Amino acid sequence: MLRPRSGAQQWVAREQYVLLPRVPGVEFTDPFRNLCQRLVAPP
Numbered sequence: 001m002l003r004p005r006s007g008a009q010q011w012v013a014r015e016q017y018v019l020l021p022r023v024p025g026v027e028f029t030d031p032f033r034n035l036c037q038r039l040v041a042p043p
Contacts (some may be wrong), residue, residue: 005025017025 019039021042023039023041025037027035027037029035
């Protein structure tokens with residue numbers, strides 16, 4: 001999932017994700033400098 005970046009032209013004031021059941025997530029920056037989140041859901 002791509003995530004918008006806060007900066008001079010836009011500002012993310014609030015974000016919230018609720019996943020049930022809870023799953024582990026990792027946030028990282030891809031080679032194009034996009035902020036991404038990766039979630040691993042159970043089968």
